[in-house]
Amino acid sequence: MPEVTVIGAGLSGSEAALAAASLGVRVKLIEMRPTRMTPAHRTANFAELVCSNSLGGEADTNAKGLLQAEMRSVRSAVMDAAFAARLPAGGALAVEREDFSARVTRAVRDHPLIHVTEGEATELPQGIAVLATGPLTSDALSAALRNVTGADHLSFYDAAAPVVAFDSIDMSVAFRAGRYDQSADYINCPMNREEYERFHSAIEQARGHTPHDWEKLEFFDGCMPIEEIARRGFDTPRFGPMSPKGLDDPRTGRWPYAVVQLRQEDREGRMWSLVGFQTGLKWGDQKTVLQLIPGLQNAEIVRYGVMHRNTYLNAPESVTDTLALRARPTLFVAGVLAGTEGYLESAATGWLAGLNAARLALGEAPVTPPAESMLGGLVRYLASANPKNFQPMNTNWALVPDLSPEVIAQKFGEKRRKIGKREKRPLMYRRGLAAFQDWARGVGLTVEDVRPPEKAPEEEAALAG
Numbered sequence: 001m002p003e004v005t006v007i008g009a010g011l012s013g014s015e016a017a018l019a020a021a022s023l024g025v026r027v028k029l030i031e032m033r034p035t036r037m038t039p040a041h042r043t044a045n046f047a048e049l050v051c052s053n054s055l056g057g058e059a060d061t062n063a064k065g066l067l068q069a070e071m072r073s074v075r076s077a078v079m080d081a082a083f084a085a086r087l088p089a090g091g092a093l094a095v096e097r098e099d100f101s102a103r104v105t106r107a108v109r110d111h112p113l114i115h116v117t118e119g120e121a122t123e124l125p126q127g128i129a130v131l132a133t134g135p136l137t138s139d140a141l142s143a144a145l146r147n148v149t150g151a152d153h154l155s156f157y158d159a160a161a162p163v164v165a166f167d168s169i170d171m172s173v174a175f176r177a178g179r180y181d182q183s184a185d186y187i188n189c190p191m192n193r194e195e196y197e198r199f200h201s202a203i204e205q206a207r208g209h210t211p212h213d214w215e216k217l218e219f220f221d222g223c224m225p226i227e228e229i230a231r232r233g234f235d236t237p238r239f240g241p242m243s244p245k246g247l248d249d250p251r252t253g254r255w256p257y258a259v260v261q262l263r264q265e266d267r268e269g270r271m272w273s274l275v276g277f278q279t280g281l282k283w284g285d286q287k288t289v290l291q292l293i294p295g296l297q298n299a300e301i302v303r304y305g306v307m308h309r310n311t312y313l314n315a316p317e318s319v320t321d322t323l324a325l326r327a328r329p330t331l332f333v334a335g336v337l338a339g340t341e342g343y344l345e346s347a348a349t350g351w352l353a354g355l356n357a358a359r360l361a362l363g364e365a366p367v368t369p370p371a372e373s374m375l376g377g378l379v380r381y382l383a384s385a386n387p388k389n390f391q392p393m394n395t396n397w398a399l400v401p402d403l404s405p406e407v408i409a410q411k412f413g414e415k416r417r418k419i420g421k422r423e424k425r426p427l428m429y430r431r432g433l434a435a436f437q438d439w440a441r442g443v444g445l446t447v448e449d450v451r452p453p454e455k456a457p458e459e460e461a462a463l464a465g
């Protein structure tokens with residue numbers, strides 16, 4: 001009987017093992033807890049939620065809602081357990097954490113094709129395998145992985161700057177330019193002295209996230225958080241990442257007092273990150289500070305800045321959109337290690353890695369979901385994002401293509417070629433879910449008839465135009 005190995009029984013590994021076993025493939029699952037614990041896990045349960053107990057919003061305006069629906073369509077074990085263990089939480093899918101992970105553990109342990117081995121894997125497995133060892137992958141296995149991917153392609157901490165959606169940047173304020181007339185690859189948000197003073201005082205007052213002892217990082221010059229740079233002096237950011245040198249503002253013909261630069265993150269230019277703005281500020285305060293930057297006053301933050309310990313691959317350098325390692329195509333990666341962030345994203349990439357490992361073991365080619373689906377958008381991003389300063393990514397609407405003006409005109413009439421997010425996202429949700437389900441049927445999977453959450457009749461009427 002064909003066999004695959006899965007290392008790690010967290011969110012991604014548990015889902016990977018069950019996805020592979022559901023195709024009739026024997027699975028050897030290796031998990032080091034409880035023999036060896038990570039600094040964040042507290043139990044021996046599989047799929048332990050180490051912090052919050054939420055898998056994100058369910059609404060059809062929410063990008064996580066689409067990913068949840070895709071996962072439910074293919075009978076994800078994590079989604080099954082989440083629904084069985086759910087707690088009331090408004091529009092979010094929150095769970096009773098012990099019940100949730102006990103259910104996943106039972107599903108894995110009771111599966112006749114899955115054999116669980118307890119202990120730390122210190123070498124990469126031979127044969128077809130999924131590596132799902134998460135943000136706290138043990139040192140020995142990290143070293144083995146670095147030997148295959150190259151040392152530069154595995155990071156041990158995340159010092160990430162916020163990323164914003166392009167269509168939320170006010171380009172009547174921001175301008176495209178490179179320093180000293182180099183190619184205009186950057187978007188620049190100019191500040192006058194007054195705006196800079198306001199920004200500097202807000203960042204000084206903003207509150208930071210308090211890391212666990214084991215998460216504390218030394219700040220290297222290259223990854224100093226912006227709040228720390230600001231704390232060192234009024235002008236320090238202006239002489240560092242906010243330097244205006246060589247950037248002529250087309251409206252004045254002069255260099256501004258300070259500039260925040262944004263660099264393109266994805267091939268399509270839907271996401272832009274703030275250069276040199278890695279930050280550990282609390283998310284609420286981060287948003288307040290960011291929206292003081294001219295041009296970003298209505299910015300939609302698709303990924304907040306974070307600073308914490310995290311083991312992850314530079315996905316665009318090392319992973320394909322089927323989640324196979326470029327350097328060893330029989331080895332698939334999933335979860336945070338593959339460059340995603342979040343419980344749901346980990347489970348979803350675990351499902352795809354498990355599916356593809358099983359397909360390979362059965363003599364079939366690995367597959368990837370369509371670009372319009374959230375899972376398809378996420379894995380395409382991993383494989384093709386800007387590898388320079390790559391940071392793990394969570395689900396968001398900028399991962400999937402926007403609706404074309406033609407589609408909008410078809411739905412809302414020729415006079416309305418632009419629509420707001422509240423109207424657009426439910427359409428993107430339905431488009432993505434339909435594409436995902438068609439694709440899943442096409443690759444031979446049984447698909448559940450999952451539908452978008454019910455809407456109030458007046459909302460339906462508004463959407464129907």
Ligand SMILES: Cc1cc2nc3c(=O)[nH]c(=O)nc-3n(C[C@H](O)[C@H](O)[C@H](O)COP(=O)(O)OP(=O)(O)OC[C@H]3O[C@@H](n4cnc5c(N)ncnc54)[C@H](O)[C@@H]3O)c2cc1C
Nearest residue numbers: 008010011012032051052121133134138335336342343346
């Ligand atoms: C402190 C912290 C808080 C977080 N909070 C949230 C949050 O609130 N919400 C959210 O959505 N995401 C959160 N995340 C991010 C991420 O979604 C979770 O870490 C998620 O559990 C990742 O899933 P995973 O499958 O990649 O890794 P994990 O769920 O951590 O699973 C990895 C498994 O591999 C095992 N393992 C590691 N090395 C080996 C080895 N050598 N041999 C055998 N087994 C091994 C581990 O014991 C673990 O069981 C947090 C991360 C951290 C570190």
